[in-house]
Amino acid sequence: MLAFVFCGFSERGTDKHPGKTMLKNTERSWGAVSRALHWLLALAILGLLAYGWWMNHVPARADRFFHRSIHANIGYLVLLLMVLRVIWVVVNPKPALPAGTPKWERVLAHANQGLLYVLTIVVAMLGWAHSGAHKPTYADWFGLFRVPQFTSQNRAASRFYENWHIYLAYALLALIVLHVAAALYHRFVKKDGMLERMVDGRAQ
């Protein structure tokens, strides 16, 4: 997938360097790193939401620890990639919205994107807090090493973190639905190239 994003996705280059793969963003286009992180994390987060629901409601109770461990292990990776993404956002320009975008749309877009960052990190941190408070913990990373835990085992705390992990995971899903609806609105109603610039890095 990464090779797809870095090579195939980037053929068009950017406004300043047509035809060249640009890693960094410009004032008008998303670089390959931002696009790779966006699509990889979109896939992983949607996957964790679907798998999280499935593992808690469908398999036999005895199998749930196994599935919850896989969910947690992918969740740790998402958290790590989110931290790298925040660093990348801080050191890169953010491509501007099209000229003439109304103020309310700018405010809504920024608020929604900011909340997507905050909620993803908070949901993952609550999952991690729940893991440390739960007996047994979900600390064994695919049998390779132990992920340090920052909470200690406590039944009431474990329940509290679990509940908030789940409530906020569904709040995150609601924000994603809004975000995807906005992307489709830009693609099919406004036809202003916003979806395309996140797919192939073209300048908008």
Ligand code: HEM
């Ligand atoms: C952004 C990342 C994450 C998302 C979107 C997410 C989403 C979810 C969802 C939707 C559920 C099930 C909700 C339901 O019961 O209907 C769930 C449960 C769970 N998650 Fe996550 N999760 C994430 C990260 C993590 C992390 C990092 C851990 C642990 C380190 C974790 C541990 C768990 C556990 C143990 C459960 C089962 C809780 C229970 O016993 O009911 N999750 N998660």
Ligand code: HEM
């Ligand atoms: C799968 C369906 C998705 C589509 C079609 C989509 C589409 C887009 C588009 C077109 C942009 C660029 C907006 C611009 O150019 O200003 C964008 C940015 C963004 N998207 Fe998505 N997105 C999807 C899923 C997600 C998910 C699941 C998340 C995370 C929870 C997410 C988080 C973000 C964030 C934070 C930005 C701001 C740019 C950045 O910092 O990377 N998206 N999305």
